[in-house]
Amino acid sequence: MPRLTKKLPSYRLHRASGQAVVTLAGRDHYLGPHGTAASKAEYDRVLAEYLSNGRRDAAREASVSVGELLLAYLRYAEGHFTRDGKPTRHVDNIKDAIRPLRKLYSHTPAEDFDAAALKSVRKAMIDAGLSRNTANARIKKIKTLFSWAAEERLVSATVLHEIRSVRSLQRGRDGVRETAPVRPVPTEHVQAVLRFVSPPVAAMIQVQALTGMRPGEVMAMRAGDIARDGEVWLYRPRRHKTDYLGQGRVVFLGPKAQEILVPWIVEDPDAYLFSPKRYAEARRRASGRGAISRPRAVKRSFRERYQKNSYANAITLACQKAGIPAWGPNRLRHSAATSIRQRFGLEAAQSVLGHMDVKTTQIYAERHLERARDIMGEIG
Structure with a gap:
């Protein structure tokens, strides 16, 4: 046969x-x-x-293991996602996202990682108490990792196809915990904390509430970044959330914001307006004490600028002292957005807060800026 x-x-x-x-x-x-x-x-x-x-x-x-793949991607991320020569917060977010992936599949060949495995990673995130939005965001980072791996030919296009086939968790359909929507801070709650925080923190709160800028933008204000040659000042942050996209950011400062800022402006254009260190030194000079001598174990040092946690913690502590529900500085941005939207419309709120689509034409962007200038001249 x-x-x-x-x-x-x-x-x-x-x-x-x-x-x-x-x-x-x-x-x-x-x-x-x-x-x-x-x-x-x-x-x-x-x-x-x-x-x-x-x-x-x-x-x-010939496949590398998932653990080897993660190490290679982290080396890439630490060199790629940088600012001023240092890894950004995005690298920490990647590490948070891949932690359950490493725990469950570190020794698995990367070529064997598939949609079912990714769903198992996601279930581990949900079992750990993560909300739907957070789980979706972390799974998206893992998908980006495998896209990079496919581009570097560390995994095949078949693996990437499997990974991309996993759909995001849907609101109300997958039984996953939802986060509470971010609400504006009531005006009376903003006012209540002002007497329980230091003057620089109070100034930051007031400026942020007027302008709707992000916490990082108000903490990083410098005199050299503010153009003060018009009725409405222009603040251009040196770093902001979308600068990696090439999208400019302009914050308009009206008369009310200017009045708050004037006492904090210093001659050095590179000095932070709201500096814990400079404020502490000014208090010591005013009290006539000079440098305070303390035991090494309790000696307190101050930074040149506020950090995300120190700003938020100051507000939380003030809320406790005022006997009101705690709120964070991000909610001040929502408060400003709500107020502007109610008075001037959705497009006006987008203009002031800098929510421009990166595909918007330059002409349209200029129209946004003019609108934002007019609004902050009136209310800011």
Whole structure:
């Protein structure tokens, strides 16, 4: 009888995605849009590699582990996501996202990581008490990791296709905890904390409430970043949330904000307006004490500028002293947005708060800035 030959794995349509697919050693390899010349050429390539390797999946056998992949990506992230030569907070967020991935799949070949595995990682996040929004954001970072790995040819396009097939958790459909919406701070609660915080913190609160700027923007204000040659001042933060997109940020400071800022402006253009260190030194001079001598164990040092936690903690402590529910500085931005939207409309709020789509034309952006200038001249 003639010898039977093994049938070659077939090129076929994956109906759910419209991709061409071939199954090698029990694993699907996606080749691109079905019926295209490119997908057929990719079929010939992966099939040739498969046959030359003795009908074994060479990609799987040569795969790095998930743990090795994570280390490589972190090295890349620490060099890529930097500001002033230092890794940004985004790197810490990546580390938070990949922690359950490392715990569950560190020794798994990266080529074997699939949609079911990613869902297991997500379930671990949910079991740890993360909200839907946080879990979705962290899974998105893991997807970005695998996109980078595919670009660097550390995993195959098949793995990336699997990862991308996992859909985000949906509100009200997946039984996952929802975060409470961020609400504006009642005006009376803002006023209540002012007498329980230091003068620089009180000034930051008031300026932020008037302008709707982000906490990081008000903490980083410097005299050299403020153009004071008009009725409405222009503050251009040196660093802001969307500067990596090439999107400029301008905060307009009206008469009320100017009145609050004037006492804090110093000659040095690079000095922070709201400096805990400078304020503490001024208090010592005013009291005639000079430098305070304290035991080393309790000696307190002050920074040149407030940090995210120190600003928020000062407000939380003041809320406790005032006997009101605690609120954070981010809610001041929502308060300003709500007030402006109610008086001037949604587009006006977007103009003042800097919520511009990066695809907006320059002409449209200039119209936003003019509108923002007019509004803050009236209310800020």
